[in-house]
Amino acid sequence: MNSPHWHGPSPTLEPLSIPALFNGFTGSHVVLALEELGVWDRMKDGAQPLERLAEDTGCGVVKLSSLLRTMALLGYVVVHEGKAGLTDAGRELVDNIGFFVWGVGGYGPVLTDLADLATGRKSFGAEVHRDERRIAIGAGRVDRSLMRPVEEDVLSGIEYSSVADLGCGDATRLIRLCAGDRDRVGLGIDISRSATDLATKRVAEAGLADRIDIVCKDVLRSMSEEVFPGIELVANFLMMHDLLAAHDDGADVVRTLRRVFPDARYFLVADTTARPWDRHAGPVPVFSLEFELVHTFMDTPIMNRDVYENAFAAGGLRILRREPFGAPSTWIYLLEADGTTTPRR
Missing domain, CATH: 1.10.10.10 (Winged helix-like DNA-binding domain superfamily/Winged helix DNA-binding domain)
Structure with a gap:
């Protein structure tokens, strides 16, 4: 890697x-x-x-x-x-409000304690925690204002009757994906209890509780323990870096996702990659600086784009679409599993 x-x-x-x-x-x-x-x-x-x-x-x-x-x-x-x-x-x-909810509200506690985190007097996840609820809300706002049109375009050419969203946050995306088709069912998985509580509330308010299930799970752990058959589209937004950080081989992550979702025909993956600062010119964009900083203090490496694309290829996924996705150095991929013959619109 x-x-x-x-x-x-x-x-x-x-x-x-x-x-x-x-x-x-x-x-x-x-x-x-x-x-x-x-x-x-x-x-x-x-x-x-x-x-x-x-x-x-x-x-x-x-x-x-x-x-x-x-x-x-x-x-x-x-x-x-x-x-x-x-x-x-x-x-x-x-x-751009979502970046402020995410970065100021969600990661404010981390930024406040950078000195103690740097010396080891405090540890992320022990004495220092991010605000998971604000992170979920911020991600939802960025999704609505900057990402949705791109996502809709990327998905416009495929058909699917079921979708799982890994790291679903407040369920903004999952609700939208299921609301467009009255027969479509969804599964949302997130590690944060505050995020899944909010997601469950929003699903109920949208009148979709009979078609969308929200589960509070650690995706990293459940990936090695469970199988979710019947899911045709797997969405993984802005958390692939966590999965890559937890495994030595990115291709193993992709192969595991395919095993956990054995019926998945498509994978919709969006994530932020390391910014090529050596080629940067002009003002520093919103988001990138803080994103890389806080993930350093979370011991979570952010990888170059080619790491993702090599992992997709080695894990048996073909890139159908790759588009810039709202935030700086962020990309959305529509991937097709090898060996599938999924009908397209």
Whole structure:
């Protein structure tokens, strides 16, 4: 297996100004706060009266105004004559909100304890934990705003009556995949109890509890213990790096997935690969820097794209489609198992 991302080249790029670096910390937390208060979505349709925003969100007017004033000073909000609305930059920010829920909310505890994690005074998974619920919500938001059109295009040419989503999070994707066909059934598996509790709630709210099962399991363990027959499409979004990190041979991961889902005709895999920083030019994109940093402190290597593609080929999966997928250095693959003759639309 190729070297993990922490052994890759580290060029010195153009620096952020010190004020931008410092104020970005403040701003990112305000972005998260306004998202969890539901303010961003309320402003998408136009400027809203501050009094109404405060009433709808249960906030004190002064504190809500302070949050909005902060974002106005950073250029994302216009506050004028008692109303607050989005700038063009603010509308772009709303499309990227999921990264803030994931990175600021979900991994905030990890970032706070980087020094103790670096020295070993604390350990990830023992004294330091990520916020699994926020990670699931953030991933769902990124999915809805940036990934869905690509996914729909990639899946538009195949037929399937059953789907399993490994690492299903809040079930956003699984609900969508099953809701489009009233006879389609689904299985969602996630290690996080908070994520599966949220997924179960959302499945019920969508009226799909009779067709979608949500299971709280460690996929890494269950892969060696269970078999799930009858599943035609297996989706694995943004967690293949965890599976690769837990095994010495990526091809073994693919072969195990095929054994666990013996009837699977297609595999839909999306994941973030190591960014080629030695070829990078321009501003550092959202997501990549933190993604690689926190996974270093989780002892989870992020691999180059060719590691994935070599594993697919050696494990008996053919690449039918590969497309850029919303987040930087993130790709979606539609893979077909060797030896299948699946009908396509």
